[in-house]
Amino acid sequence: MTSEWTDGTRAVRAGSPGHAAGDPFLPGPVFAGTYHLPGEPAGPYQYGRYANPTWTALEDAVGALEGAAGTVTFASGMAAVSAVLLGLTTPGDVVVLPGDGYPATRTVGEHLAARGVTVRLAPTAGDEIEQALIGARFVWLETPSNPGLDVCDIERIATLAHEQGALVAVDNTLATPLGQLPLALGADLSVASGTKALTGHSDVLLGYVACAGAELAARVRSWRSLTGAVPGPMEAWLAHRSLSTLQLRVDRQAANALAIAEALLGRDDVADVRHPALKGDPAYDVATRRMRRFGCVVSFTLADADTARRFLGALELVAEATSFGGVHSMAERRARWAGNDVPEGFVRFSAGCEDTGDLITDILRALDAASSG
Numbered sequence: 001m002t003s004e005w006t007d008g009t010r011a012v013r014a015g016s017p018g019h020a021a022g023d024p025f026l027p028g029p030v031f032a033g034t035y036h037l038p039g040e041p042a043g044p045y046q047y048g049r050y051a052n053p054t055w056t057a058l059e060d061a062v063g064a065l066e067g068a069a070g071t072v073t074f075a076s077g078m079a080a081v082s083a084v085l086l087g088l089t090t091p092g093d094v095v096v097l098p099g100d101g102y103p104a105t106r107t108v109g110e111h112l113a114a115r116g117v118t119v120r121l122a123p124t125a126g127d128e129i130e131q132a133l134i135g136a137r138f139v140w141l142e143t144p145s146n147p148g149l150d151v152c153d154i155e156r157i158a159t160l161a162h163e164q165g166a167l168v169a170v171d172n173t174l175a176t177p178l179g180q181l182p183l184a185l186g187a188d189l190s191v192a193s194g195t196k197a198l199t200g201h202s203d204v205l206l207g208y209v210a211c212a213g214a215e216l217a218a219r220v221r222s223w224r225s226l227t228g229a230v231p232g233p234m235e236a237w238l239a240h241r242s243l244s245t246l247q248l249r250v251d252r253q254a255a256n257a258l259a260i261a262e263a264l265l266g267r268d269d270v271a272d273v274r275h276p277a278l279k280g281d282p283a284y285d286v287a288t289r290r291m292r293r294f295g296c297v298v299s300f301t302l303a304d305a306d307t308a309r310r311f312l313g314a315l316e317l318v319a320e321a322t323s324f325g326g327v328h329s330m331a332e333r334r335a336r337w338a339g340n341d342v343p344e345g346f347v348r349f350s351a352g353c354e355d356t357g358d359l360i361t362d363i364l365r366a367l368d369a370a371s372s373g
């Protein structure tokens, strides 16, 4: 596909095969654990754990959107995260991880530490990371961070990290490749949970690693072949099918998220409203320089755990669920999970694709109900 086309077109056409008469628009999933393989092993499809044509099509599509030299899909976001952190580091390395991002990534860091890797935690926003980068071999960024929604300057940190000889990976789950292009900003790897906005229908677990160089992609692929955290063909196909609506969904979700954030700003029963595109947000300046779309998540804090519970219970259109990026709006009190350093009344709200006015009506009504006890 030529690079002159813009996001919506590229998302619709990503990884599409040619137009031969009789071809389907997207070939169906190939269910194969074993392939015919006479004689010496040759060709791309030798055994089901190594490669599958449905993964190949999805990897081409995601790779085109991320601007990658090679992309490897996984069974889940955490399979992708751990393949990178466990497969590309060795004992003695210094690894920098976000202190405030997705907690399971830090838990993988604990496993690294047990294997002789020195793990340094640095917050996503601010300059503390500069000190942490000294002597680092591997740097992991998560921007915007989940759930705090801080944003960092990938380009600046990647330059500093490369001066130390470190590889840089960015968790691009929240932004998606239509929101931010980590590889174009200098990162070596863009890693994501496709479970969220990429697939967007809350019906698939998926992860991927998009690599700036083919040699790096080969290392990640060989780790996947060894450890076997491969996506099912049906999941890979559903993910590919979902890509064609990616721009429609992320544009609508981001517009809804911003409208919700603006509606919440005026209320005295809601504190610390965060969204990267909200004017005055601590992340606004860097987000508007480095991102092209700002994501579906809004975060805010209510008086206490009970008020947050009453708010979530009073919502009619919004599911109480622990994810984000789906076409259905969902929200949760994040402190109900261990490992999140947030106030008891902190709510992570994921804006879906419902009508903006309906969502705002539902949220304001639920806030009134929660505040009146």
Ligand SMILES: Cc1ncc(COP(=O)(O)O)c(C=O)c1O
Pocket: 076, 077, 078, 079, 081, 102, 142, 146, 171, 173, 174, 192, 193, 194, 195, 196, 205, 206, 207, 323
């Ligand atoms: C930022 C981020 N990275 C990675 C993951 C892990 O993804 P999965 O649940 O698909 O394993 C999540 C899940 O919430 C996440 O929010």
